[in-house]
Amino acid sequence: MKNINAQIKDLDDRIHVLSERSYSPEISGSELKEINKRKKKLLKNKKKLLKKFEHNQDQLDYNELD
Numbered sequence: 001m002k003n004i005n006a007q008i009k010d011l012d013d014r015i016h017v018l019s020e021r022s023y024s025p026e027i028s029g030s031e032l033k034e035i036n037k038r039k040k041k042l043l044k045n046k047k048k049l050l051k052k053f054e055h056n057q058d059q060l061d062y063n064e065l066d
Contacts, residue, residue: 004053011046015039 018039022032
């Protein structure tokens with residue numbers, strides 16, 4: 001669980017960095033396209049981790065009922 005939290009935090013940090021870079025007026029259109037592509041992939045990975053985290057939480061809650 002802590003590992004998943006750390007991974008989610010890392011993804012949030014990386015998404016934030018890419019978001020900041022995308023607002024830079026010096027980047028070209030192709031660079032912006034690449035940044036958005038990478039950001040989309042990171043968001044997809046974060047969504048998967050959140051689902052995994054929720055599933056683990058449900059398992060813990062279920063085990064506590066026993």
